[in-house]
Amino acid sequence: SSELTQDPAVSVALGQTVRITCQGDSLRSYYASWYQQKPGQAPVLVIYGKNNRPSGIPDRFSGSSSGNTASLTITGAQAEDEADYYCNSRDSSGNHLGWVFGGGTKLTVL
Amino acid sequence: QVTLKESGPVLVKPTETLTLTCTVSGFSLSNARMGVSWIRQPPGKALEWLAHIFSNDEKSYSTSLKSRLTISKDTSKSQVVLTMTNMDPVDTATYYCARNTYYYGSGSRNYYMDVWGKGTTVTVSS
Numbered sequence: 001s002s003e004l005t006q007d008p009a010v011s012v013a014l015g016q017t018v019r020i021t022c023q024g025d026s027l028r029s030y031y032a033s034w035y036q037q038k039p040g041q042a043p044v045l046v047i048y049g050k051n052n053r054p055s056g057i058p059d060r061f062s063g064s065s066s067g068n069t070a071s072l073t074i075t076g077a078q079a080e081d082e083a084d085y086y087c088n089s090r091d092s093s094g095n096h097l098g099w100v101f102g103g104g105t106k107l108t109v110l
Numbered sequence: 111q112v113t114l115k116e117s118g119p120v121l122v123k124p125t126e127t128l129t130l131t132c133t134v135s136g137f138s139l140s141n142a143r144m145g146v147s148w149i150r151q152p153p154g155k156a157l158e159w160l161a162h163i164f165s166n167d168e169k170s171y172s173t174s175l176k177s178r179l180t181i182s183k184d185t186s187k188s189q190v191v192l193t194m195t196n197m198d199p200v201d202t203a204t205y206y207c208a209r210n211t212y213y214y215g216s217g218s219r220n221y222y223m224d225v226w227g228k229g230t231t232v233t234v235s236s
Binding site for chain 1: 147224
């Protein structure tokens, strides 16, 4: 199966912009979706498709994609954005058609 | 309001079979765009996708766990069931179910998991 690679940890100063990236061959064919997970909680969808936000997700969250890399950008990071972020996409490697998650990025807001 | 709720044993012994149930509300499992995925997360580790069932009852499994997993659904009960055989301590994790739906964009289906259950923690120990 395919893999999605994320930086394990990223930090950002309060109010600044941060980009979290996700790399993988499957991203050449499929858009990534992004999930925010805070300690002890279930993941929450923050970005899906080309650049879509579910209802209730602040517009400081945005997504983009180029080649084999998907990015989640937080413009004007807030303290409440400190969390783990996971990318996910369909996985069509070999004869398998399923889904795959990245290893997660721990975002620290300084 | 769309909700999903996982249920199952808290503790299983090694070699036993785990059976988890995801009970959904606010949508129908027979809706063409509605599927359900199971995902797990070992303590302190990343999310891992396990299995998915589509509205037409087609199934998809993680390549690495396919031999141990079975996913099924009972549309009348609004339930999706995951069984995992031959449990091992490394299978200790929080198990989540999530609605996995899609929209059409750029000529293809774009999937996303928009609603998750709170998860159920399973410990494998003798």
